[in-house]
Amino acid sequence: MRALGTLSFLFLLWSAVAVPVHEPSVGALEVPGTKCSIIDNRREWRDLTTEQRLKYINAVKCLHKLPPKDKTRAATTRFEEFQATHILLTDRVHLVGHFLPWHRHLGTLYGRALQEECGYDGPTTYWDWTRDDMSLPLLNSPIFDSATGFGGDGVEGTYTLPSDPNNQTGIFPFPGQQASKIWKGCVQDGPFKDWVVHLGPGRMNTAHCLVRGVNEFMRSAYTAASVENVLSSNSFESFRLIIDRLPGVHGGGHAMVGGEMTNTYSAGADPLFYLHHGGLDRLWWKWQQADPTNRLYAISGPTTQRGRDNVTLDFEIDFPALGPNITVRDTMDSSLYPNCFTYE
Numbered sequence: 001m002r003a004l005g006t007l008s009f010l011f012l013l014w015s016a017v018a019v020p021v022h023e024p025s026v027g028a029l030e031v032p033g034t035k036c037s038i039i040d041n042r043r044e045w046r047d048l049t050t051e052q053r054l055k056y057i058n059a060v061k062c063l064h065k066l067p068p069k070d071k072t073r074a075a076t077t078r079f080e081e082f083q084a085t086h087i088l089l090t091d092r093v094h095l096v097g098h099f100l101p102w103h104r105h106l107g108t109l110y111g112r113a114l115q116e117e118c119g120y121d122g123p124t125t126y127w128d129w130t131r132d133d134m135s136l137p138l139l140n141s142p143i144f145d146s147a148t149g150f151g152g153d154g155v156e157g158t159y160t161l162p163s164d165p166n167n168q169t170g171i172f173p174f175p176g177q178q179a180s181k182i183w184k185g186c187v188q189d190g191p192f193k194d195w196v197v198h199l200g201p202g203r204m205n206t207a208h209c210l211v212r213g214v215n216e217f218m219r220s221a222y223t224a225a226s227v228e229n230v231l232s233s234n235s236f237e238s239f240r241l242i243i244d245r246l247p248g249v250h251g252g253g254h255a256m257v258g259g260e261m262t263n264t265y266s267a268g269a270d271p272l273f274y275l276h277h278g279g280l281d282r283l284w285w286k287w288q289q290a291d292p293t294n295r296l297y298a299i300s301g302p303t304t305q306r307g308r309d310n311v312t313l314d315f316e317i318d319f320p321a322l323g324p325n326i327t328v329r330d331t332m333d334s335s336l337y338p339n340c341f342t343y344e
């Protein structure tokens with residue numbers, strides 16, 4: 001009792017004297033640009049253990065059961081809150097210089113939600129399309145496995161696009177694709193076969209199934225040679241243009257999965273959105289790592305679609321309802337706060 005009294009006295013003395021001087025608050029440790037205490041070593045889908053894959057999928061399902069944090073918006077679940085943010089900001093974060101920075105941080109926030117809100121304890125994951133056997137149909141990819149993946153193709157005849165006579169919602173097929181083939185039908189196998197999403201297609205809000213139309217349309221963008229070619233760009237400007245060019249290495253993954261993934265606005269209805277964007281982010285990361293002195297903080301491209309200016313490192317990007325505003329600079333070195341990840 002007496003010893004305890006002395007100890008607590010010493011503790012009080014220590015906390016009164018030492019704490020205010022030496023101990024920064026936890027928040028202060030997470031200042032953007034500072035070193036992370038934990039790094040998420042991102043790993044490709046097929047390099048996760050089967051147990052990790054199942055846990056990841058369960059976490060995605062969990063996120064779609066949690067309520068949104070900001071109930072004043074259109075999202076009905078926490079999962080949809082990420083999709084809603086993407087819908088809201090689509091016209092501000094595509095075909096601009098901060099396309100890759102914005103999607104990098106969106107992926108971080110989504111991965112963190114799976115870990116912190118839904119108990120996923122494995123690494124954040126991504127899709128390296130070049131590992132799919134080009135001699136086999138895309139549906140043979142382990143990504144589309146119905147037991148340990150995200151389920152397969154949409155079933156023809158189970159979904160009809162709502163009419164959009166004035167093209168108000170941004171539903172449109174990629175050039176050379178037919179809308180009815182791409183919005184083929186509801187996914188009826190695998191973990192998301194009973195899913196109801198409430199946002200999309202496009203900017204509409206309708207309750208509907210997870211729609212896909214898996215196809216080989218853009219496979220050629222994902223040969224090892226084609227991806228090497230993207231990585232051989234020697235300026236950020238040419239790199240970002242080659243990534244974003246329709247229907248290149250960004251649009252290609254959207255087009256091949258088909259359905260909701262082909263929609264610029266509502267693509268985040270499909271959990272594969274985050275694996276595809278993780279794959280793109282990894283290309284950016286690899287491009288940066290090949291010459292960090294010159295590339296880690298290289299940025300260019302307009303601040304608005306069809307703008308003639310260039311985005312700077314100080315440009316602010318926002319994530320309504322998901323997290324605080326950050327600057328483009330804060331995304332450039334993924335190993336620092338607030339992103340804290342690397343690729344194995």
Ligand SMILES: *[C@@H]1O[C@H](CO)[C@@H](O)[C@H](O)[C@H]1NC(C)=O
Binds near residue numbers: 167170171
């Ligand atoms: C529909 O709108 C999108 C953008 O929202 C545009 O890219 C597309 O060309 C339009 N399609 C038609 C047929 O007007």
Ligand SMILES: *[C@@H]1O[C@H](CO)[C@@H](O)[C@H](O)[C@H]1NC(C)=O
Binds near residue numbers: 237300301308309
């Ligand atoms: C924007 O950056 C690109 C690539 O560095 C450059 O070619 C272009 O001249 C810049 N435009 C302006 C308006 O500064």
Ligand SMILES: *[C@@H]1O[C@H](CO)[C@@H](O)[C@H](O)[C@H]1NC(C)=O
Binds near residue numbers: 316317318325
């Ligand atoms: C975050 O960024 C958005 C868009 O630039 C801006 O409208 C908003 O005021 C910013 N919020 C804060 C808290 O700075």
Ligand SMILES: [Cu+2]
Binds near residue numbers: 103
């Ligand atoms: Cu996007």
